[in-house]
Amino acid sequence: xxxxxxxxxxxxxxxxxxxxxxxxxxxxxxxxxxxxxxxxxxxxxxxxxxxxxxxxxxxxxxxxxxxxxxxxxxxxxxxxxxxxxxxxxxxxxxxxxxxxxxxxxxxxxxxxxxxxxxxxxxxxxxxxxxxxxxxxxxxxxxxxxxxxxxxxxxxxxxxxxxxxxxxxx
Amino acid sequence: xxxxxxxxxxxxxxxxxxxxxxxxxxxxxxxxxxxxxxxxxxxxxxxxxxxxxxxxxxxxxxxxxxxxxxxxxxxxxxxxxxxxxxxxxxxxxxxxxxxxxxxxxxxxxxxxxxxxxxxxxxxxxxxxxxxxxxxxxxxxxxxxxxxxxxxxxxxxxxxxxxxxxxxxxxxxxxxxxxxxxxxxxxxxxxxxxx
Numbered sequence: 001x002x003x004x005x006x007x008x009x010x011x012x013x014x015x016x017x018x019x020x021x022x023x024x025x026x027x028x029x030x031x032x033x034x035x036x037x038x039x040x041x042x043x044x045x046x047x048x049x050x051x052x053x054x055x056x057x058x059x060x061x062x063x064x065x066x067x068x069x070x071x072x073x074x075x076x077x078x079x080x081x082x083x084x085x086x087x088x089x090x091x092x093x094x095x096x097x098x099x100x101x102x103x104x105x106x107x108x109x110x111x112x113x114x115x116x117x118x119x120x121x122x123x124x125x126x127x128x129x130x131x132x133x134x135x136x137x138x139x140x141x142x143x144x145x146x147x148x149x150x151x152x153x154x155x156x157x158x159x160x161x162x163x164x165x166x167x168x169x
Numbered sequence: 170x171x172x173x174x175x176x177x178x179x180x181x182x183x184x185x186x187x188x189x190x191x192x193x194x195x196x197x198x199x200x201x202x203x204x205x206x207x208x209x210x211x212x213x214x215x216x217x218x219x220x221x222x223x224x225x226x227x228x229x230x231x232x233x234x235x236x237x238x239x240x241x242x243x244x245x246x247x248x249x250x251x252x253x254x255x256x257x258x259x260x261x262x263x264x265x266x267x268x269x270x271x272x273x274x275x276x277x278x279x280x281x282x283x284x285x286x287x288x289x290x291x292x293x294x295x296x297x298x299x300x301x302x303x304x305x306x307x308x309x310x311x312x313x314x315x316x317x318x319x320x321x322x323x324x325x326x327x328x329x330x331x332x333x334x335x336x337x338x339x340x341x342x343x344x345x346x347x348x349x350x351x352x353x354x355x356x357x358x359x360x361x362x363x
Contacts, residue, residue: 145354
């Protein structure tokens with residue numbers, strides 16, 4: 001079923017665009033050019049995060065960290081390797097992507113842990129960053145309950161990613 | 170600022186643990202290979218990011234994103250109550266939500282900021298707390314994304330035969346996350362009105 005979603009989405013976008021007389025080739029090349037800028041934008045954070053996380057992993061730190069977080073992981077029923085990802089996700093988008101891909105590559109993309117990491121990445125956002133952007137733009141001094149509400153949503157996404165992978169895959 | 174702490178503490182911790190476990194050699198190697206991993210990852214997923222940016226540009230130019238944002242009007246009325254009576258608000262909020270759903274992060278933020286500004290001005294004129302702004306921010310922090318293409322690209326680069334088979338799980342988790350976020354906003358708002 002999921003095999004159909006992507007090809008059909010691409011077809012729909014192209015057919016709809018052609019029907020509206022959009023120059024498909026020109027639009028795509030322009031958009032892809034923008035995409036290169038997106039990649040350049042996230043690359044610096046990836047270099048930093050992957051350097052730091054691989055050093056931490058090589059030192060045996062992750063095992064110790066995982067050991068300390070086992071109760072937390074058991075309580076929430078999330079694989080212990082995914083806990084650092086959950087902790088970092090609200091702060092950094094590209095950092096979380098780097099850690100997430102590290103988890104997927106060491107546990108296997110199709111393993112339970114790898115899938116939970118992927119779902120966590122897909123189902124949550126960089127809350128602190130988003131709140132900072134909006135409140136800076138508006139000059140909001142008091143964001144009231146925005147942060148706790150956003151963190152509730154993130155927490156729900158993390159717990160659910162474990163549940164959803166068990167349930168649907 | 171928090172990232173400065175994360176980076177500093179993790180580096181310090183790797184050296185301490187490396188020293189204790191006698192694995193300083195591996196730590197030293199990892200310090201060099203991490204950057205290489207980042208480059209490989211970028212090459213592996215960069216093409217997918219670019220491709221979807223290209224497809225999204227077609228959606229913008231063909232008006233497909235506008236059509237989708239029109240479909241979102243009822244949801245906006247439900248979430249934003251009185252702000253939904255303002256045409257300008259509804260227009261910007263629907264653009265913001267449509268862009269989020271389609272994974273057009275760069276298009277979502279400008280529309281979202283305009284919507285926030287409009288709601289902020291409206292509530293200021295009435296001397297009310299800008300609850301609509303808070304709702305909009307929370308909806309934006311709980312990602313509602315139909316096609317998490319970047320994550321799928323990572324999975325594909327690691328040899329997953331069906332990188333998109335996580336879609337139903339992502340949808341379920343994001344839906345619950347958004348519902349919890351919206352619920353939390355409503356709850357906090359009700360409490361703060363007292």
